[in-house]
Amino acid sequence: MFSKPILVGASALIGTLVSAVSAAPTEAIFDVTNPKFSNGLNGTRMAASGSVWLTPHDHFSSSVGVLGCKTDTNHFAYWPEAISCNDFCIEVSYDGRSALFMHLDNSAGAHDVSFENWNYLETGYPASEKTHIKESAGFTATYKTVDPNRCRGLIKTSSGKMPFSAATSINFVANCVLNQPNSWVAQNFELWNIYDSQCNLGHNELCETPDFKAGFNQAKCGHTLGSQDPLVGQDVWNILYPSGNRSEA
Ligand SMILES: *[C@@H]1O[C@H](CO)[C@@H](O)[C@H](O)[C@H]1NC(C)=O
Ligand SMILES: *[C@@H]1O[C@H](CO)[C@@H](O)[C@H](O)[C@H]1NC(C)=O
Numbered sequence: 642m643f644s645k646p647i648l649v650g651a652s653a654l655i656g657t658l659v660s661a662v663s664a665a666p667t668e669a670i671f672d673v674t675n676p677k678f679s680n681g682l683n684g685t686r687m688a689a690s691g692s693v694w695l696t697p698h699d700h701f702s703s704s705v706g707v708l709g710c711k712t713d714t715n716h717f718a719y720w721p722e723a724i725s726c727n728d729f730c731i732e733v734s735y736d737g738r739s740a741l742f743m744h745l746d747n748s749a750g751a752h753d754v755s756f757e758n759w760n761y762l763e764t765g766y767p768a769s770e771k772t773h774i775k776e777s778a779g780f781t782a783t784y785k786t787v788d789p790n791r792c793r794g795l796i797k798t799s800s801g802k803m804p805f806s807a808a809t810s811i812n813f814v815a816n817c818v819l820n821q822p823n824s825w826v827a828q829n830f831e832l833w834n835i836y837d838s839q840c841n842l843g844h845n846e847l848c849e850t851p852d853f854k855a856g857f858n859q860a861k862c863g864h865t866l867g868s869q870d871p872l873v874g875q876d877v878w879n880i881l882y883p884s885g886n887r888s889e890a
Contacts, residue, residue, distance in 0.1 A: 684723030684747060690785035693720075695733065696778075697760070697768075698753035699882040701890055703838040706810025707745045707803060709877035709890060710840035711833070713795040715757035715767070718742035721750050726817035726824035730792035735762040735782040743792050757880040771885040789825035798831055807832035807848040807860035808867035815853045834862035839890040840875035843868055 701714040705724050718731055722744075729744045733754060740758040753759075757768045763780055766773035798804050803826060805814055810832070817827040832850055835843040848860035860866055877890035 684721065687720070687722035687725065687728065687744070687786070689728070690783070692781055692783045693752035694779050695735070695759060695762070695782040696751050696753050697756040697882050698748075699756040700879055701755075701839065701877055703745045704747045705745055705813040706806035706808075707743075707838060708806060708833060708835055708840055708875075709838050710835070710875035711797045711804040712743070713797065714877055714890075715755045715880065716740065716742050716792075716795045717746060717755050718744040719746045719748040719751070719753040720744050721748050721752075724813070725786075726821045726826040727789060728786040729826070730787050730789045731784050732787045732791075733762060733782050733784045735780060738762050738765060741787070741792055741795065743795060755880070756882045756885075760885075768880050768882070768885040769887065774883055774885050776883045789829075800831060802829045802831045804831050804833050806836060806838065806843075807834050807862060808836050808843075811851075811858050811860070815858055818853045832860045832862075834860075834864055834866060834868060835872060835875065836867060836869050839877045841872055841890075842870065843872050844870065845872060845875055 698717070698719045701709045701717060702719075703709070703717070724745060724747065731742050731744050732739055733742055738761065740762055742754050742758070760766065760768035760774055762782060763777065764773040764775050768774055793801050796803060814826065814830050814832070817824050817830070821827055832848040833843075834846050834848050837843070844862070844864045846863045848862035848866065851857035851859050851861070864870070879888050879890050880886070881888050
């Protein structure tokens with residue numbers, strides 16, 4: 642039920658300066674026409690709408706390096722399909738209720754969503770209220786991808802842009818910028834010098850986007866890119882299954 646998050650090995654590329662003479666980075670980047678993750682897991686393209694067996698997830702993660710301290714981690718989808726530069730905002734419905742989730746992590750096969758709102762969909766009460774927690778094996782919910790701007794309220798940056806880890810998300814972001822320049826992510830991303838999605842390492846500073854088109858893939862940050870200095874004050878909270886207790890990630 643709680644599938645382990647799949648980590649994309651983009652951090653392996655820290656320190657890589659791609660040849661400036663090539664038109665695009667020569668490092669293999671996420672290919673939207675043939676979605677395949679660098680860990681060897683192939684993601685299929687997600688249908689625009691459908692139904693899934695929906696299960697709960699209680700530990701925030703993002704395989705594409707989205708930062709949990711600057712997004713609403715109670716609204717994430719952990720699904721096996723390929724993560725889109727554009728169609729990541731999903732409205733899931735069950736029993737007359739609906740909730741928005743951002744599909745920015747991959748599971749090995751399950752269709753998990755944040756426990757807080759999984760419980761809301763099933764019972765009408767968020768898990769953190771603790772009064773109506775239902776430990777079920779899941780339920781069949783319908784979903785549809787919606788305008789990504791509808792998920793803007795789940796993003797807590799002052800610009801409203803999606804916050805990514807400059808060190809570990811660069812393959813995903815570069816792919817969006819180079820291969821899908823009109824996509825929402827390509828036009829609405831920020832790179833932060835925070836190393837992990839749980840925001841425990843790094844520096845809380847915005848970085849300058851490298852010139853992807855010229856073949857560069859290293860952001861310029863105030864401190865060393867990819868620094869793993871302890872970071873305090875950028876907390877990520879998990880709502881734990883099945884207690885509904887809050888715990889810092
Ligand atoms: C991904 O696809 C390739 C080529 O079709 C295949 O060889 C490989 O086994 C697949 N990997 C997984 C994890 O399914
Ligand atoms: C949840 O929090 C309550 C109140 O702090 C505590 O008594 C309980 O033991 C916690 N449950 C779990 C499973 O940690």
